[in-house]
Amino acid sequence: MTFLSFVTSCRDRCMRTIGHLTRRGLEWTGFLESAQLTVTTHSDHPDIEALPPGIIYVVGGPTYQKWAFLKCPCGCGEPIMLSLSEKKRPRWHIDTDWFGRPTVKPSVWQTAGCYSHFWIKKGRIHWTADTGRPHASRVGSEG
Numbered sequence: 249m250t251f252l253s254f255v256t257s258c259r260d261r262c263m264r265t266i267g268h269l270t271r272r273g274l275e276w277t278g279f280l281e282s283a284q285l286t287v288t289t290h291s292d293h294p295d296i297e298a299l300p301p302g303i304i305y306v307v308g309g310p311t312y313q314k315w316a317f318l319k320c321p322c323g324c325g326e327p328i329m330l331s332l333s334e335k336k337r338p339r340w341h342i343d344t345d346w347f348g349r350p351t352v353k354p355s356v357w358q359t360a361g362c363y364s365h366f367w368i369k370k371g372r373i374h375w376t377a378d379t380g381r382p383h384a385s386r387v388g389s390e391g
């Protein structure tokens with residue numbers, strides 16, 4: 249690691265920490281709706297069974313993202329795995345704002361079990377009207 253990359257990584261970590269603390273403060277004072285999901289990034293895969301709710305576990309690094317893991321927010325606890333790789337279809341995209349709140353595109357729709365269907369916007373779950381229903385029309389509707 250060069251000195252410059254060391255400084256850069258420290259600065260990025262600091263900014264993330266400041267962002268998280270600011271979010272917590274603003275949530276606490278009621279200025280910001282509290283985030284239901286936050287992102288953590290790791291280079292290795294998670295123990296999916298041990299993954300706590302409220303976390304989107306991204307496998308990747310500073311310049312790439314491969315996978316996102318989370319527990320189904322309906323409460324069933326089913327693990328959800330989203331491909332973030334540009335080479336794979338379907339693929340999802342995660343944007344994390346300055347407060348560490350993720351926005352995931354497109355929506356997430358469980359293909360079995362609870363059939364939960366939801367959007368993740370700025371760390372909040374937005375349930376769709378058709379959640380809980382199987383999606384026969386899914387093929388060809390992916391953006």
Ligand SMILES: [Zn+2]
Pocket residue numbers: 320321322323324325326358362363364
């Ligand atoms: Zn579920």
